[in-house]
Structures are given as structure tokens and as C-alpha cells.
Amino acid sequence: MTREHEGNHAAASETVGEHFDAWHEAGFAENCPVRDVLDRIGDKWSVLILTALAREPKRFSALNRDVGDISKRMLTQTLRSLQRDGLVERTVYPTTPPTVDYRLTELGHSVLEPLTALIGWAEARHDDIRTARHAFDEEAEAA
Amino acid sequence: MTREHEGNHAAASETVGEHFDAWHEAGFAENCPVRDVLDRIGDKWSVLILTALAREPKRFSALNRDVGDISKRMLTQTLRSLQRDGLVERTVYPTTPPTVDYRLTELGHSVLEPLTALIGWAEARHDDIRTARHAFDEEAEAA
């Protein structure tokens, strides 16, 4: 089932494979751009916040509401990280009580493209994953 | 600097934004395909293993060597997860001592595409991120 498909991907994987081979041989693992980005993408809230800001700037309380069940603590912390990395811009309006909004920077918008591709893959292939899990678990159960 | 760029991304972000707005409103947060995938992508080793297998199947010991400084424990554990999700196929050859190799399935190869896009973004934009961090940290230091 797997073997027949390898041909389909040979062309793409050839290039990609060579790239990653060189990459691994170079000892990429330490302080590598990719791990750096992946660590951020990988945390529990960054992607959710970035996508929540995709359409328009939002205020702190709006984000707190729109992103499901994130604590104020983690919202603040994640926003700071995103701001520090130049993905999000924070604007304070000196009203009372204070008004603050967050918007994606150009860099923030740009990461949404590869991110959207990945999210698209997740949505498109999630059924396959679920099926694979089921098969795997039942096989394990048989033992 | 940010505002001027928004126009460039308006067209793309409009659609993407609407998608994510609907997505957030739908209460996506719980057992959502995307969090599911992101959790795996986000862990410390999955992407490294996936890319290490991009070119060709590898044996356990080869993976242990090629992926920088992963413990046997985590290698086994991560490979099991990837196998369970149908991204990696495990083949045992009944020799003595045992020989085992791991290869990407079609599903595994397919995730490499969006993943490669993200990695490409990381490599292309890492300098911008580093610059942003520097600026942010110095600004904080000034306080």
C-alpha cells in the first residue's frame, strides 16, 4: 500500500530529501532557525492567536474571548513572545481605562501562508490519521 | 512600517481571515484536527524524524545517529506515534540480531510539503525574527 505510492512522490522527495540530508549532516540541531520557529509554532497558543488575528486587529479581551479558553496569563505571555519575534504589533491607546489592540505585522501575515497550508493538510488528511490510529490500536488490542 | 504592508496582504488575508473567523466561532478548540496535528508537529522530534526520512528509509540506529542527540527512548516513542498516525511504516526483518527500518508512508510524504513550506519560511525569515528580537530586547533594556 505504501510502496506503490512512492513513485508519485519520488520527484518531490528527491529534492527535499537531498536538502534535508545536507541539513542533517551539517549538524543543524543546535540553535537552528527551524527549531526556533517550530518551538513557537508548537506551543499551545501561538497558532490560535495568529489565526484569530488573521482578519483584523483585536483587543486583549476580544482575543481572550475568541481564542477558546486561554488564560489571561498565557494570552499575555504568548502575545509578548509573538511581539518580540516581530509577528504581532501592540498598540496602546491612552484612554481610561486603557485600550490595547494587537495586529499582525507583515512578518506575521507572511507566516500565515505556510501555516494555512499546514492547517489545510491537517483538515484534508485528518480522516486518514483517524483511520490509521484506529487500525493501529485494534492491532495492538489483538495482542 | 506595518500599515503600508497591509494592503499587500489584504486579498489573501481577507479569505483566510473569514475562514478563521468562522473557525473560531465554531468552537474549534476542543479535539480539533488542527490542534491534533499541531501537537505532533510541535513536539521536539517529529519534524526532525520526518525530514530525516524524506530521502530514504532508515534503520533505528541510523535515525539515532542522523537526528542530533535524540535519546533511544524518545526516538522509539516518537516513531511509535508517527507510526500510529500512519505517517511512518515500520518493517522488521527477522535476522539476528534484529533489523528494523522505518520509511515514510504516502501520508508521511504528503505532510512534508506543507512542512517544507513552513521550514522554508523559517529559513527565509529568520533574520527578520532575530532583528525584531534584538530591537525588542534593547528597548526593554532601556527601561
Add this chain to the structure above:
DNA sequence: CTGTATCCCCGATGATACTG
């Protein structure tokens, strides 16, 4: 060679209370 079994530690996250 290819793992499994244990123990342990630390950082990420949550809960709660407080502040300008």
C-alpha cells in the same frame, strides 16, 4: 541491534488573587 523499564527533573501551563 533494537528496544523497554524506571526514576527524576524542569519548564510549560493553569488557577487565583491582586493592581494601575
Add this chain to the structure above:
DNA sequence: CAGTATCATCGGGGATACAG
């Protein structure tokens, strides 16, 4: 409204020893 401070928890992941 928009945070900060503090404490408690929980699980990911490393180290090490053992096993088929």
C-alpha cells in the same frame, strides 16, 4: 480594561540500567 504576581500541577523528556 489589561494586565502582573504567586503558587501548584502535570507531563515531556533526559539518564541510566536492563532485555530479547
